[in-house]
Amino acid sequence: MTFASQRPALRTFAFAARCLAVLFVGCLTGCGDDAQPAGATEPVASRRPNVLIILADDLRYDGLSATGNPWIQTPALDRIAQEGVLFERSYVTTSRCCPARASFLTGRYAHVHGVLTNKPKTDFHKSFSTYPEELHEAGYRTGYIGKWHILARGQESGPRPGFDRWVSYEGPGSHFDQEFNVDGETVPSKGFQADRLADYALEFLDEQPDDEPFLLTVAFKNPHVPMTPAPRHRGLLDAAAIELPESAYDPVDSLPFFYRRIRSNTDRNHAIESAAAYVEETRRYWELVLSIDDNVARILAKLEEKGELDTTVVIVTADNGQLLGEHGVQQKGISYEPSIRIPFALRYPPITKGGGTTESIALNVDLFPTLMDLCSIPSPPPSDGMSLVPVLEHPESVVRDTFLYAGPQWNNGEMEETAVIDGDLKLIRFVAADGAQDVLFDRAKDPEERRDVIHDPAYAEDVRRMRAFLESESERLGL
Template identity: 35%
Template sequence: MKLKYIFLSKLMLLGVYGAKAQTGKNVSRPNIIFIYTDDQRFDALSIVQKEQGEKARFPWFKTPNLDRIAAEGVRFRNAFVINSLCSPSRSTMLNGRYNHLNGIANNHTGLKDTTVTYATEIRKAGYQTAFFGKWHMGNETGKRPGFDYSASFVGQGKYFDCPVEINGVTLPTKGWIDDVSTTNALNYIRENKDKIFLVTLAFKSGHGPFQPPVRHKDLFSDAILTKPVSESLNSPFQDQIDSGKKAPAAQQKKDGSWTENNDEKIRNYFRALTGIDDNVGRLLATLDSLHLDQNTVVIFSSDNGFFFGEHGLGDKRAAYDESIRIPLLVKYPARFPKGKLIDKIVLNLDDAPSILDLAGVKTPATFQGKSWVPLIEDKAKDWRTSFLYEYFYETPYNVPTIKAVRTETGKLVQYPGETGWSELYDLTKDPNETNNLYNTAAGNKLKAQLGKELEKQEKAVGYVDPEYADPKPLDEHGKYKRPQKELIP
């Protein structure tokens, strides 16, 4: 079926595209395209499914264009977020700071700390900067700060016929929003092909409600869904929160199976991500046709992972790996090797300093991450072996505040004020986090080790309880008490 994409009028764009243009191109510095999806699990790539072999849950899912980036570039196999929630993660990607410091602890707060981001700093260095798609810092409107040009929608937007703000001016569109955002980005690249540019393309997929493009509405209808090995294991806080309500029907288990009860939602999630792979293919083809492919860095990632029944959960937020682990692919033919795999721990905290490093721009002192470019070039020294994960209770969801430390081989999860919920996992022996060792003799040594590491990481990143986090709803006994909310819209 022939696709019809919605193009913005060139007449509307000429004035914007010509603004602050750099004359000619400095070929010693690359163009940079930073692409990220929403809620894409680390294993929602066919190259990872193939790698997992018999343990793969979704072997029928295919992403040939994303696999191409991995084959022609670098794949980080242990990329994580420091907070598994959309706005907090996206703010961290922008300003390279932990959420207990940067002002964003939930999905309904605007981002005020925009004075120093990768966009502001690379712009000072002569790059044309543009942002397309999902900004999602609360419901902020207007031209996106730090970018010369933006074509973005407000909040979560919607999948079809979503209004888009062109530098703050709202215009209607037709079609699937991630197709529209890609088309707008490609128009910008064509207009600026003789300049040096940074383009950020932020997709809505695969956020719920999962609504794929019409061309993929029947895809995977015959695919066999596999249940996760931890599906029958509840997280420790699930049955201990007094909600005062019965869980919504979509969250109740059918015959003990979360997967069976959410069958079509899972299929629609992967149908939508197939649409993303289509659009990544369009972008790569455009770079090839414009002969920009060799000196353009393409970075692909996600703002957080997602649960499909692991520990009986949907959504994200909790500290299990399916929630906090993300894809990260980087392609830069002029400089980076092909097909390289890196297993060191990298974070969304590292995106901003890495982008600036690629552009030859000094990293601001406010950034807390570090560039992964030295890892790719085998020049990194004293790289991290652990990190602090944080999540702050958000009204009205049923996930409590979390502090956790994740190392290369273990994980300690704490729920402040609720010591009985603590979790401890030996990831070498138990990668699916099915055996909580916290209250066992076998776990004592690991618990002591990771307890010290958690304290070390808190001190290293200046951890504080942010005043801007939502207050915890406690009952008269000081226990969590909150309304339930269906976690997959």
Template identity: 30%
Template sequence: MIKFSSTRLAWVFALSMLASCKQENKETGQGPTEKPNIIFIMSDDHTTQGLGVYGSRLAALDPTPNLDQLANEGMLMENVFVNNAICVPSRAAIITGQHSQRNGVLDLEGVLPPDRQYLPKEMKKLGYQTAIIGKWHLHEEPAAFDYYQVLPVQGKYFDPDFRVRGGEEWPNNVVKTKGHSTDVITDITLDWLKNKRDKSKPFFLMHHYKAPHDDFENAPRYDDYLADTFIPEPESLYDNKNNGSIATRGANDSLTRIIGSSVSRRNLIRNQAMNIYQDSSIYKQYRDASTIGTDEHVAWKYNEEEKKIASQVYQDYLKRYLRCVKGVDDNIKRLLDYLKENDLYDNTIIVYTGDQGFMLGEHDYIDKRWMYDESMRMPFFVRYPKKIKPGSRSDAIINNTDFAPTLIEMAGGTAPDYMQGKSFKTILETGKEPEDWPKSTYYRYWMHMAHRHGNPAHFGIRTKDYKLIFFYGRYWVDTDDPNAEYNKASWGNDFTRKTPVAWEFYDLKKDPKEMNNAYKDPAYQEVIAQLKKELIRVREELDETDKNYPHIQKVIDAHWND
């Protein structure tokens, strides 16, 4: 037996500890007791239907193998919902942990000044170096971040400009780049990770893609992706059955030609053919009025010719969308490969989400804005093997105002009282939903028939089993009143219509695709009454009432018991 002196044993132990510390320092950029790094990855309009791991009709196409693998290595959340399915309010909710009336961002014109950029502020208090790269879209400078390189407003798909911290003052601090935005955003993030971050600190990085936001301009290398593949179509593209109400369809479907931007030529104001064929010689063919006439008060009905046209538009639409998604998925691999190669992968909390859902032809709708699930549901999964079990799932009701409190707690802090969201850290780590966890989520789309999309203003509540929506329309705005104050850019424009008021109710267990508005069904009247009580309670709790909008409150009072 070999014998060691106590002095030699002490040296062996010391060298062993030193090697351990060096390895830990290589992995994290900090010492062994420091906090995990956090990367929050968000794509624009990447809906759950566009990810294989959510098992949608598109899953067999395998559109996101790298993101699916990431999701399978952590927890996938099945019931994550946006507070308002439009870019700016959603991003404001994520940054502030607050709903729209509390953070002041109700619509696309809303701004978030540095003093309300709470998430990076709280992360810096916890010792994190903070950065945001890619899409920002909250108009004012993201000055609360230590580093930023962000697209101006929506930004461009090709050769995008960025506003960068340092040098010129915002908004003149512009640098030009070459390439496709998805590639360029990843390049910038990798450069920051390699060369610009302070490796003595943990980092909190928000990595935000523009893709797959319309108008779906993919990198040329994806032009042939899915070219010869038939993309599965939603049944509701051609037959919307009893989805909707007088508020979304008009009496006897008389408003179907103007409400809800469409895949087909149903919507005379905005349809997908107008978007994707605008630079093509076939644009005029699809722009021209439908064969059934142009009267906006004549109900839309499919015939065989219109089905053929809608199918071609849908196929082209989805292929363009999925080519942008493919670019995101491939670039995610580049980012994850860097983390793995530099021993950062297992000590970094990696979050992936979209800023809301997106309609991919369901109900013959495009875009988002609706409270229907394809629009309001966000993809969301988290990988962190030190705390989160691989292959786990949760159906807890999560709102995007909950993101900031959760990230703060995962970083070792405590969510501040001014945030309305709640941390779901324990759900991620245990897979169990606390008994006092919220059983519902609140939604509010403030804009009305704006930007040619034709979505009436509405709010509502969703539980795991049911959904109740109130479309209050535009009767609350008296445009003849010189003292009426509202955001005319988002709350009404040249295509504004006064739309009817109506309720919609869906039994999500029996009708998950929301094809039957059962609001008038006697069997559900008790459930609906309870949901209305919950809706009142939540609106008061979140300071989301209409006490500051008496025109809206007047409509609510007049139609609450309809």
């Protein structure tokens, strides 16, 4: 018996009710082989798509050549973006590994599901359903392969609810010779971790029954530290003319007061040690992305071989972004654009006909309701996000242009950071025991977010509107 099959009676009853609803929808929409999708918002029970999620770790929005990367080519990842819909404005609601990963799974903000730091004390599974659990109960064969990193150290290597196949490991893991937990059994491995994860993914697909849909998440550690790329890629960027961003040389006192602390706090590995060290780290960071791409190519080729590529929802995204020297800081967890902005592309030919790009904002909490919509899960649990299916069919539409960002806990909750992204404007609010500060950036005129215009009279009405939104949205979400 698999871990995921051990279900409480209440959830079994819920599944039976959902099955009846799906059968009813199928009778209305037609279940024959020639049934065609009539639109993005029509239930899709008759065509039950497979789902493949490619989740990178710490990958910035510009981590693909399709999103403007000048250093590397990522043809497999680009294919998903170019043949699907690329969300040019995609964000996480909290930029930190554990909170963001739990938000993807539950569709809820971090303060709701309770995973507020990278050392969480709460098991969110006890209170919140996840999309793997929902799809599993709807008849999907489910697999998770790769980095989990959502529970406290010592608690997270074993199988989690909702998965028939489980291949993961404890904590951040290693890029080489990673020891895996495979369905509860400890299994050693040799070589580069991303390659071994892709091997397990191919095995999962080879074993997939023809009459059963699947949900497979492949969660790569890349390009998370340590910056140790696969030997076949290491050194490819040694000649790349990478330099520190201009903002790295900005005076410390030009930054918002909380960011001054981060830049000065070398204990958190946020500050830049030297320009030479930065260039070395950045070259290796981009080289780590290359092994995501060539392993995604292997997985897409397997789906094509099985004739399943065009019946599979393929998503590429990341748990959060990464600062690479901007403002003299690296890592993530703060409201600057490279930290909170992620790649998000979805390919599913029955809906994403011809592909395209959209300016409509996508959030990580949108993944849950979008999958519920695509897979026709009746009466899904509540979510703080929204289904992106209407945008997938009509990329020119904009269904969200403003959202509230909620920063992770810092210093045991002594520091709070929230932000409103409204078009090209970003209002950030810091509240700490020793003071508070609002700052405003106009990214249309200042894309690197170097000039605070909060006191510029020309923005007075914008500040009023955005402060009002921050207050109302915080109240609505229960912050």
